[in-house]
Amino acid sequence: MTARLSRRSGAPALALTVALLLTGCTGDAPEESSDGSSTSASQDPAADASDSPSGSGDEDTGSGDGESGDAAEGGSDDGGSDDEASDDGTEGGPALDERTTAGFSAIAISESEAGGSAYALESEDGGTWTVDVAVDGATVEVTVAADGTSVEGTSDGDLDAADTDAVDGAKVQMIEAVQRVLAEAGGSVAGVELETEDGGAAWAVTVLPGSGDATQEYRVDAGSGEVTED
Structure with a gap:
């Protein structure tokens, strides 16, 4: 009788041990699933972070628009400087009138025609x-x-030594x-002559x-080159 009782009492103990082991195994599974869920949650911020470059791109675009606006304003400033440059007068003194311009042209074309240096200029009554x-x-x-643009005639003559020396020695x-x-008096040229x-x-x-x-x-x-009034 005692031996049979001991066998029966051993069976419940074995069943309890198996139950505890099974309980331990089932407890491990939730921990693994918990770890998996945490891993998936940690991936969400990474996905959110991947969206951030689009926002920074918008800011860059805005700054680019500002730079283009500055460039447009700079272009208008350049245009203003061009306008100022176009308002400048002629360099080297007052602008020449038509008569003086024709006289200067007559001097230049005469020196080219004769091959020497002009020392006298006179405006004739006929306009030549x-x-x-x-x-x-x-x-x-x-x-x-x-108008000073064409030669109508030439004639040769003598030039004394004093006048020749004056022409050769003139620095102006x-x-x-x-x-x-x-530049001092204004007006237009009527005549010029080198005197000694x-x-x-x-x-x-x-x-x-x-x-x-x-x-x-x-x-x-x-x-x-000093100028004095007679």
Whole structure:
């Protein structure tokens, strides 16, 4: 009887042990599933973070728009500077009138025609210009059309030694002498002649003022360029 009782009492103990083991196994499974869920949750912030570059791209786009606006404003400033540059007057003194421009052209074309240096300019009654050019100790008188663009005739003559030396020694040439006078007095050129006196040379420049018929006389030192009114 005792042996049979001991066998029966051992069976419940074995069943309890098996139940505890099964309970332990089932407890481990939720922990694994919990770990898996935490792992999946940790992946969500990464997915959210991947969306952040789109936001920063929007900010960059906005800053780009600002830069384009600044560039547009800069372009308008450049246009303003161009307008200011276009308002500048002619360089080197006042603008020449039509008469003086024609006289300068007559000087240039006469020197080219004769191959020397001009020392006298006169405006004739008929509107033509007469230019005296010193060439190798002689003189060539050149007649030029009123607009200064064409030669109408030439004639040769003699030039004395004093005048030749004055032309050769002049540091200030005819056109520069006229420019110096007009820069101070204005008006237009009517005539020019290189004169010698007391061992020196000066340009006698006749100017027709802007108003009235009376002319004004000026002298320009052929060496220093100093202008004085006669």
